[in-house]
Amino acid sequence: MNTLHTLDSIDPKITARNVSVYYGEKRAIDDVSIDISPKYVTAFIGPSGCGKSTFLRTLNRMNDTIAGARVEGDIALDGVDIYKSGMDVVQLRARVGMVFQKPNPFPKSIFENIAYGPRIHGLAASKTELEEIVERSLKRAGLWDEVKDRLTDSGTALSGGQQQRLCIARAIAVEPEVILMDEPCSALDPIATARIEELIDELRGNYAIVIVTHSMQQAARVSQRTAFFHLGKMVEYGKTSDIFTNPREERTKDYITGRYG
Ligand SMILES: Nc1ncnc2c1ncn2[C@@H]1O[C@H](COP(=O)(O)OP(=O)(O)OP(=O)(O)O)[C@@H](O)[C@H]1O
Numbered sequence: 001m002n003t004l005h006t007l008d009s010i011d012p013k014i015t016a017r018n019v020s021v022y023y024g025e026k027r028a029i030d031d032v033s034i035d036i037s038p039k040y041v042t043a044f045i046g047p048s049g050c051g052k053s054t055f056l057r058t059l060n061r062m063n064d065t066i067a068g069a070r071v072e073g074d075i076a077l078d079g080v081d082i083y084k085s086g087m088d089v090v091q092l093r094a095r096v097g098m099v100f101q102k103p104n105p106f107p108k109s110i111f112e113n114i115a116y117g118p119r120i121h122g123l124a125a126s127k128t129e130l131e132e133i134v135e136r137s138l139k140r141a142g143l144w145d146e147v148k149d150r151l152t153d154s155g156t157a158l159s160g161g162q163q164q165r166l167c168i169a170r171a172i173a174v175e176p177e178v179i180l181m182d183e184p185c186s187a188l189d190p191i192a193t194a195r196i197e198e199l200i201d202e203l204r205g206n207y208a209i210v211i212v213t214h215s216m217q218q219a220a221r222v223s224q225r226t227a228f229f230h231l232g233k234m235v236e237y238g239k240t241s242d243i244f245t246n247p248r249e250e251r252t253k254d255y256i257t258g259r260y261g
Contacts, residue, residue: 007225007238011079013038013178013208014059014096019073021054021063028054030232031073038177041200041209043219043240046229047255052212055229056180059210060096061089077178094121096178097171102187103163105155105170110147113155113166114138117174133173141169142199161192168199172207179203181211185218197222216256220244228252 012035021029029051036042036059044052054063061082063069075082082092094117105113114134117123124130134151138144143165147158155166164184171179181200185193200209200222213219219226219240226243228236228251236243236252247253 008035008037008039010037010039012036013078015074015076015079016055016058017074019055019058019071019075021051021058022070022072023066024068028232029058032229032234033073034227034234034237036178036208036210037225038208039205040224041204041211041222042225042227043223044210044212044227044229045214045216045219045255046235048214050229051232052229053182055234056182056210056212059178059180060093060098061087062093062098064089091121094174095176096180097174097176098180098182099164099167099171099184101183103160103167105158105163105166107154107156109152110138110155110158110166111151113170114173117170121174123174137169137173138166140172140203141165142195142202143169159192161188161195164188164192164196165199168196168203172203176207178208178210181209183212183214186214193218216244228255230255 014036017033019029019032020027032055044056046052057063058071058075063071071083077096111134114137115130118130118133124133135144138147143162146162155163158166185196188196197218203209211222223240226240227234228243230251236247236249243252244256247256
């Protein structure tokens, strides 16, 4: 069943309509339609292999980088088709940033990790402006106090949790409108995870955030909207509180009560 519900009265940031994704002959996502709100954190949950990451990657065309992957259907950002010919994909990925499962700072200084994007996108007119962007981004990602005296140290010398906040700061530095997070805490310990979850909550409202998570507890803690995926289909989408306390679909109920997954 295709469950598109217009939950929110404000215009969606992203609309996906009848999206299917194939890897060669295999269909990994089957006819998914969803509206992503600019105001909320949206969680994608579901058992391993159900297609959460695949669908997430369609939202900023990261699937383009996977040989054999093919996307059908329509995805629009602020009403503009992101798959239209002539779309500047580099620009799109600045507007729709991504944070990955494993923190992946560049093997460069902390400063350079943040400064690189704004520099290539021409966001700073001077060295001072670039420094301001670096400071502001690190502050927003809750990392400034920990790194302000060591900006020339390598990004890879930070702890895992700090590296992930550095990657979030790097995404923020190019002034995105949407941040996609693909299991951002799965490589982190509980304390670093809690810090990222707090950060997600602080960033909420300034950016549309979509997070793929294996953890139902995490989805319940950080999101206001939840989409449940199963075998490539989006089974149910709704307010997080409804999905976890009063799901409409039997398959959602089975998953959240731990019957499979
Ligand atoms: N690059 C790829 N090439 C071929 N098949 C792929 C590729 N990436 C994913 N798949 C397949 O597509 C399906 C969906 O995978 P995907 O990683 O999107 O699921 P997921 O729900 O994010 O899983 P997990 O929670 O385990 O990360 C799976 O059957 C997977 O094997």
